[in-house]
Amino acid sequence: MLIPALVVAALLLGEHPAFAYVDPGTGSLLYQTALTVLLGLGLVLRRVRASIATFVRRLGGRGPSQGADTKVS
Amino acid sequence: MTRRVVVSLWLGFALAAIFFYPLAVALDADSYYLQWQRRDTAETAVALVGLAAVYAAVVFVVWRRQTRAAALALACAAVFPVASLLAGVARQLPYNDELRVAWEGRLVRLSVPAVVVAVLVLGFTRYPQAFGRWVRRGLILVSPVSLVVVSTLVTSASRASSVREFEHPSAGADAPASCAPVVALLFDELSYAYLYGDDGNVRSDLREFARFSAVATNYRSVVAPAKETLIAVPSLLAARRVQDIRADNAGLMEVVNGRLTPFSAVAADGLFPTARRLGFRTEMAGYYLAYCDLLDTVLDACRSLSFYNVSSARAEFSPLDPVLTTLVLWPRQFPFGLLKIPPFAVHQRDLVETLASFAKRPLPPDRPVFRLVHFSVPHLPFVFDAGGYDPPFDSLRTSPDAGYVNQVRYVDRLFGELLGELRRTGGFEDTTVVVFADHGFRFGGRERDPLHVPFIVKAAGQRDGVDVMAPRAGEDLLKQVLQQACRSPG
Numbered sequence: 001m002l003i004p005a006l007v008v009a010a011l012l013l014g015e016h017p018a019f020a021y022v023d024p025g026t027g028s029l030l031y032q033t034a035l036t037v038l039l040g041l042g043l044v045l046r047r048v049r050a051s052i053a054t055f056v057r058r059l060g061g062r063g064p065s066q067g068a069d070t071k072v073s
Numbered sequence: 074m075t076r077r078v079v080v081s082l083w084l085g086f087a088l089a090a091i092f093f094y095p096l097a098v099a100l101d102a103d104s105y106y107l108q109w110q111r112r113d114t115a116e117t118a119v120a121l122v123g124l125a126a127v128y129a130a131v132v133f134v135v136w137r138r139q140t141r142a143a144a145l146a147l148a149c150a151a152v153f154p155v156a157s158l159l160a161g162v163a164r165q166l167p168y169n170d171e172l173r174v175a176w177e178g179r180l181v182r183l184s185v186p187a188v189v190v191a192v193l194v195l196g197f198t199r200y201p202q203a204f205g206r207w208v209r210r211g212l213i214l215v216s217p218v219s220l221v222v223v224s225t226l227v228t229s230a231s232r233a234s235s236v237r238e239f240e241h242p243s244a245g246a247d248a249p250a251s252c253a254p255v256v257a258l259l260f261d262e263l264s265y266a267y268l269y270g271d272d273g274n275v276r277s278d279l280r281e282f283a284r285f286s287a288v289a290t291n292y293r294s295v296v297a298p299a300k301e302t303l304i305a306v307p308s309l310l311a312a313r314r315v316q317d318i319r320a321d322n323a324g325l326m327e328v329v330n331g332r333l334t335p336f337s338a339v340a341a342d343g344l345f346p347t348a349r350r351l352g353f354r355t356e357m358a359g360y361y362l363a364y365c366d367l368l369d370t371v372l373d374a375c376r377s378l379s380f381y382n383v384s385s386a387r388a389e390f391s392p393l394d395p396v397l398t399t400l401v402l403w404p405r406q407f408p409f410g411l412l413k414i415p416p417f418a419v420h421q422r423d424l425v426e427t428l429a430s431f432a433k434r435p436l437p438p439d440r441p442v443f444r445l446v447h448f449s450v451p452h453l454p455f456v457f458d459a460g461g462y463d464p465p466f467d468s469l470r471t472s473p474d475a476g477y478v479n480q481v482r483y484v485d486r487l488f489g490e491l492l493g494e495l496r497r498t499g500g501f502e503d504t505t506v507v508v509f510a511d512h513g514f515r516f517g518g519r520e521r522d523p524l525h526v527p528f529i530v531k532a533a534g535q536r537d538g539v540d541v542m543a544p545r546a547g548e549d550l551l552k553q554v555l556q557q558a559c560r561s562p563g
Contacts, residue, residue, distance in 0.1 A: 029098050029101050029161075029221055030162065030165050033221055036218045036220055037214060037217070037218065040213055040215055040216055041214060043217075044210050044214050047210065048210065
């Protein structure tokens, strides 16, 4: 990891500011982008819903390990 | 297995498409500046498919593996698309001047990326499995953005119609005119204060300009129409002062009494319609504005180049071009500038070579020509010096002005080459040559007034230098030079 860290450090230290250059005006796909990220959030939540449920149960004092213990016994 | 294939294909496609997000942003609102054509869309489609295949293969191999190497491979595959997405989002955020100034501060500019890198490195080294898990979740989170990119590309393809090049046989006046040919060389952002020294003469280290100035008319008090190209060049083309211009996807719009109306450079009293009326063959090449669309009815030959679309300067079909264009569209600020600057530098070189090639075309033998070439130098990126193409590490650095000074020296050399070509073909003596600028250097340095621009005219047959001190408006003067080129010597 030392070499990549040194490379990054060298790039950071060697960088100079470039003043006052601004690209032409930009439009806004931001709203569409935000909406699709919400869609992505739905996909992620679907993927991790088991973990979330477990987490919530733990908060409520009914963790999965408790159930598993009961089953074993 | 099927699920793994579907996930790989989807994420491969998503990563490829997300990389082009800045291009989609520019096409959505700034397609005018890209001079987008269907060929560009085809290049982008091929590039997208190729990248998608590569990314899909990577995802297929590493997606289910929980090893440190798999997490690293996935992170490496994702870094450019995600950076490109961030670059595209950054371009749309409503920055104000305070934020821009804050980011120029060394502490903020360096510490924020450093903290991000440190957190990622720490996360990877200490918790590789969790790191890999969150990389996967992050990719799924942003993957639907690919739909925005593709829909924008499809929409832009349907309205792509920009013409970047044409050549017609001479048209205009029925009888050949008795005018001298006029070759006008517009060097973008060539500053009066950097061209002329305090003694009032062209600086001695700019030998070609000095030599030319000594046998030409030096207009000492020419006022540019505006401080920016977007307004100044349309004013020059329309031969009138334009108050304000906006570029939207439909073309250039002029602000008249607070209302937007389509800008026209083909009205009867415009520069090129006047040239046509006088009997000139009309030719123009330039960068930044879509000249071939703007002047299609009044030009006999045209070459138009985009400042951002790399493909516009290249004849061959290349899927690499949209990739480079996307990098050119990244913000110049660190760390994005590290990848923006190299392709931007190469594009600047290509622009200059293409425009110089147009300027060097032989003068047509059957009719006097009015040829206007709008060069992209000494405007940034500063990639030339007196020796030619030699880009520095940061070619967008405007302060101190060393990059600009070097590029002005290159412009002097380029100007000498263009005149040399005219002399070689025997056309120099009988041609009116004009050198001028749309505005001065906008970033300080020696510049005192960016509206005070150089304007030097060597009329056909002129041998002696003349100084004209009376104030003149740049947009009127060029048209007047044309008219004077058609006056009889007596």
